Amino acid sequence: MQSDVLQLQSASLYRDDQLIFSDISFELKGGNHLVIKGNNGSGKTSLIRSLCGLTQLTEGSVLWNHNPIDGISSDYYKHLAYLAHTNGLIPELTLLENLTYSLTTTDLDTDHNVLEGFQLKQSINSPVATLSNGQSRKAALSFIIMSGKNLWVLDEPYANLDSQSIDYLNQRIAAHLSENGMVITSTNREEVIPTTNLEITMS
Amino acid sequence: MSIYQQLFLRDLKVSMKRWSDLLTGIIMFILVAFIFPLIAGSDQDFMHRIIGPVILLSSLLASLISMQNIFKPDLINGTLEQLVISAHSLNGLIFIKILSYWVSSSLPLVVISSLIASAYYVTGTDIVNIMLTVLLATTTLVNINSLAAALTLGVRYPGALMTLILFPLSLPILIFGSKAIEYSILGLDISGPFYFLTGMMLLSFSLGPIATAFAIRISID
């Protein structure tokens, strides 16, 4: 399987006159995991949003397979699954309904073992609003895992997770990487994430 | 089930769950129409003269009061962002969202306008014409509302701004809508205003979603 490559070239971001980050570059290939580290407010989320094309970079560009992601011929978004600070779940609907009507998840049948792994199987018919913060976060992570997309971009996925879920998440990330998938994670913790290949520290 | 059908049904399901938001607009619609005869007089001729403007004004205020419900909840729970980065055309997705919002927020108004028309001593085909006018006018209004809501997504207290944006843009619909109803009641030829309303509906549903999608991208940045 041909390896996809995500490149960030000399990216800088200014908001009005405030510098958020400057001159960041990296190249991420299939099977690799990029970890973005930094304290709160160091620009991790802005960098991640720029990688998803939600925030416009002041300088520099994001390239997917050597094409700019906002170009006409780019198929970047077919390969991207993004976990924001918000969960992307509709609180009024049940977990199952969110899954059924999801725009990203593909195969329902094989996926329930992911929900089981996060111990959410029993909550599948509860409205998302009744789940705890941790459970909603795990649900959102499950959706990413079940999306079948190549590149996972996760903004602080370990926040709100208990250690059992953290282990399960790391397992799933490792499995994804072994299938030549790509993962980008951001975290404000000091500890090393297993499976890290590339690291960027924001200041 | 295509992605657009999925989104349409999902949004419809969600608005049913958020029925109290829908009710805000509907109640506003009913109350405004109710207040006029109470404070301005209720003889039949007068009611026949003001029903056109009253119906249109009620529609405008109903849409204004529930404007933030189009995108704000989705912004807060993160689904709006997910739409933007999905592999599908944002223009198409926003079109479906606006259409679904119109179905859930404005179709009840079409039905209710028939009751209001009866209360205003209107009879016969005039009631149908009134319902048709509300149907057409609200399609344009919902698009203008969506655009205004998308532009002001990041603004903290957008109340005055939304009204300021909404009023000039919706004026043509208000004028021709109330004329359509007035002509119907007077027995005059209604085709002129109706052609206009239909034309505006086509214009707003073709350009509206594109402008709104663009505005959403700007606001989420």
Next chain:
Amino acid sequence: MNLKQIYKYGSPPNYFRLSLKAENWFLIPGIVLIIIGAFGGLFIAPPDYQMGDAFRIIYFHVPSAYLSMSAYAYMAGAALVGIVWRSNVAFSVAKSIAPFGASLTFLALVTGMLWGQPMWGTAWVWDARLTSQFILLLLYLGYVLLHLSIKEQRKADLAASVLALTGVINLPIIHYSVVWWNTLHQASTISKLSSPSITGDMLWPLLVMIFGYGFFFWGVICRVVASEILKREKRSKWAKQYIKELV
């Protein structure tokens, strides 16, 4: 003028210098024309057989009205250029025009009301043109307020430009709706408010005033655009150099 030259003149430092140079070329003719036109309108033109001397206010009302409408078109054009080419210069132009366009519209309304009061005893009439001017004022204010409400400047530029474009597309529709509505509610005042056929000594001061207002307006805009560009580009080398030379 080929594309390369346009890009060159469109770059911030060049446009900045061009604006400052052009400023006096617009301001001075503008002031001169306004003085001539005002003199002509107030003293030379003969009093109207119907309205007496009060009609002279059209020398201030009509230029403001015309300019307020054409300024909106320019603002929308700049907004379009800004969106398509992501040009900070174009956004500066649009942002600068807005408050002045709004003031012109306000002036047009006030002078229109001053005209109406001695004529028909009422300051406001619900005719097509005054109403359209009021709507135009709302469109301008919407733009200005939207720009002020969004904190990040780039977002504010883009959002306000979308509004300007929507406004300019809707403007003919709104205007003709109001005109159509008005022809149904014919008031006898309408024929008086529309300018009767005016010729000769009454006409030339009006034309001079229209041009004078235009030139003066653009002169002011030149200066405002220049300062806006400088504000936005203050981090760049040429801007720092310029400020150093000033001080």
